[in-house]
Amino acid sequence: MSKYRFETLSIHGGYTPEATTHANVPPIYMTTAYSFDDVEHARRLFALEEGGNIYTRLQNPTNTAFEKRISLLEGGVDAVAASSGHAAITMALLTLCRQGDEVVSSTEIYGGAINLLDKTFARMGITVRFAEISEPESFARLINDKTRAVFIESIGNPKADIADIRAIADIAHKSGIPLIVDNTFATPYLLKPIEHGADIVIHSTTKYLAGNGTSMGGAIVDSGNFEWKGNPRFTEFNEPDPSYHGVVYSDAFGRAAFAARVRTQILRDIGACQSPFNSWVTMLGMETLALRMERHSSNALKVAEFLDKHPAIERVDYPGLKSSRYYELAKRYLPNGASGVFTFEIKGGREAGARFVNRLKLFRIVANLGDARSMVSHPATTTHSQLSDEQLVAAGISASTIRLSIGLENIGDIVEDLQQALS
Template identity: 50%
Template sequence: MSDTPNRGFSTLSLHAGATPDPATGARNTPIYQSSSFVFKSAEHAANLFGLKEVGYIYSRLTNPTISALQGRIAALEGGAGAVCCSSGHAAQLLALFPLMSPGKNVVASTRLYGGTLTQFTHTIKRFGWEAKFVDFDDAQAVENAIDENTRAVFCESIANPGGYITDLDAISAISDKAGLPLIVDNTTATPYLCNPIKHGATLVVHSATKYLTGNGSVTGGVVVDSGKFDWKASDKFPSLSQPEPAYHGLVFADTFGPMAFTFHGIAIGLRDLGMTMNPQGAHYTLMGIETLSLRMREHVKNAITIASWLEKNEHVEEVTYAGLPSSPYHDRVARICPNGASGLFTVALKGGYDACIKLIENLELFSHVANLGDAKSLIIHPASTTHSQLTEAEQIKAGAAPNLVRISIGIEDSDDLIADLEQALSK
């Protein structure tokens, strides 16, 4: 199918990136569970390895099932191309890998998923990289944090766990002025609710484990390239703008143009880091995306209903859902996330830490798991789990204070979810 811009989101969710299997006519994209693929000739093999021809070599690099998924997500995000990988964490490293080198830094929001904060605070230091954390509601602070060694700006469109919406227009204006790529984690929003590329993002990353798949069955990640960044505008990005020794001096920006980052992510990122998505996982995610628009509408509808009810409950101190008129981020919904503020938010309880634990232990429909974005409703206490590696002060900055729980609202009947919360809160 031709992924033309005038096709609707739901149509692209079903058709983009895939056609009926040419060999068998199978309507669904088959699971190509093969480690390698036969070359047509010696010349064909040489051309593939030399990046002179596009095709399939080895599933660490390319695979037909995964390629279909890459095409579909790129179409939904409005990107030039995409690279799928093994997890959301892998996607973050894959996005940073061509941009960074020892001594360089990324300016990142303080409001990030706890695992990302840990990855950026500790793990990337082993590569000689650094993260500088800033409150992205303070545009001047973001601009001040950028220095001559900064190579990227990183944030979440809708931050996990609090559901805070980032002013992507303001942040992209800063990154553009500095000549830097803006990387936006769009996991919580999905392309149905937010299109970061329209707001100036260079790269979009996802944990496909969450809303894209929607059923908690697989782990996966993806990096979407807008194709709009000029990698040769400065000497800051030699991996893309200078000759690559492993490919006889090929320059990715010259050879592949808007697809430079995508081809680098496959030909070097997946080749050397090996963070490959498996074909069966890609198949599950393809199936999940088919109902993405339907599910996200239900997530948003239920979240508004339940957050509104919780806000009035006597045991609740605060609800952070941006879809509520009381939220300081409510005015950003129409501009940044016109289809809604997703189904994720936090609830602060008047009883503090102990009340959070008791609530979780008494719920029946909500599952206590370290995940979000399932069709089923989920809950967790970030301070003792996903953000437990942080100090209390860092937890509060990240929107994961000890007195709150994170709720991922599913697509069950909202009356049943409210009844479950009511009986658990009463205990």
């Protein structure tokens, strides 16, 4: 299957009509469990002596089709579906970290993820230190003996900061640490982090992968490139796991050791599994990913150019604009478009911003992004509202920052709505 190109894989990847019913579209297997042939069959599956379905918290044929598809699109060896993007981040990091360990993350990430890392992980005794995405060396300065992962977003939420993935991957690898990239905004159509050195890719499939605003979901993709075997920072990959028949992950699963450990230990215990129905909806969305990401990106560029010229606008931060400090990085990492989300600052501060948002008619005020509808939000009072003033400044967000998620409507209608609200 991997010989096919992106658009073909996004339609056919992960599923060939199955032998019993020949269903042309992947069926939704709404079952919690699977009947074993006999006691010996059940024993072999539980003992990992044979592959197969045991229980939907661990694996399900619809989820498996989705996992194969996202893995093919990102260029990984395996993937694990999760119930949300946050579940994916949490399970990826819990697979690597235990109490006393540390993570270095970029500051320029989704506000909810900052909260998760800075507050909830701190309660579990895992310290997350925050570096500047535009300064790869700031990651190197925060890595120490306890660091177990570097975490970044390829395109940061909300300000569309572009990561120099290769530079940050090199820094992480010099210390024997994997780089985790949240690729939610870019999707593998616009950018494949694994090609630039990422070891693990995360998605909130809630956004562009599903693309229709109906279904929460997440994914963890294992590149298969990180050397777990013998790495002194990751003893749990190299010693028998007492919670799973004494398996040694780096021996038993080779290149797919990380994904195997996410599934057999962390997903099993945390239980943040994906619903087969949501995997199915997400797969339907993925069939049109290439077409949608092209249109999201071209519509967003036109909107950014319109706002950039408008006298009521203070500044526009879209990496596809020549004026953006990320323009050169965007050309390198995102040659097919810079996706559909960005922020701008309106003149007149919070008051003017609120008036503008309230006057929009086509744009909906929504705490979401990445579906077919154009949406607007005010990060300081919504998605990033739990952040302290210092954290907001570090993330480049002010009271007058407005985030747009540009949809797939006719570009004339999108621009006219912005125009009437600004006038």
